[in-house]
Amino acid sequence: MPRKTSEPVKLSPGELELLELLWNHGPLTISGVHREFLDRGRSIGYPTVQTRLNRLAEKGIIRRDGQYPASYEAVLKPSDVSGHYYDLLETLCGGNIAPFMLHLTGKRGLAPSEIDVLRKIVRQHEENDNHRAGKRGDE
Numbered sequence: 001m002p003r004k005t006s007e008p009v010k011l012s013p014g015e016l017e018l019l020e021l022l023w024n025h026g027p028l029t030i031s032g033v034h035r036e037f038l039d040r041g042r043s044i045g046y047p048t049v050q051t052r053l054n055r056l057a058e059k060g061i062i063r064r065d066g067q068y069p070a071s072y073e074a075v076l077k078p079s080d081v082s083g084h085y086y087d088l089l090e091t092l093c094g095g096n097i098a099p100f101m102l103h104l105t106g107k108r109g110l111a112p113s114e115i116d117v118l119r120k121i122v123r124q125h126e127e128n129d130n131h132r133a134g135k136r137g138d139e
Helices: 013-025 030-039 046-058 078-093 097-108 112-138
Strands: 062-064 071-074
Touching: 013 030, 013 046, 013 062, 013 071, 013 078, 030 046, 030 071, 046 062, 046 071, 078 097
Parallel strands: none
Antiparallel strands: 062 071
């Protein structure tokens, strides 16, 4: 059943984890998803993976092809589900990202590659703010 694009998408952590696998790996069979979970050290039964994939397909979040064995692929893009997390940020931290980031990074720290990405994001926002401030000064 196709999803209505105007509907907000809220996913459980387990559903999001399955969707993330499909985003990163492309179409996978049930066995492929199960193997990925085991490779990540996640002990999950094959029937559980099958049930979750089929439920996501019924919701129109992923698509199952007609081949045997069936492959599952994501219908939604990451941007399709991000709106829910803005609501969560608003609820938990009044929309302020800094305390949220502090909480997240305090639990497990950051890898050097993550720090690099965050620095790039901050620089990009600073450049955008400076550009907007310059335009206002020109008016």
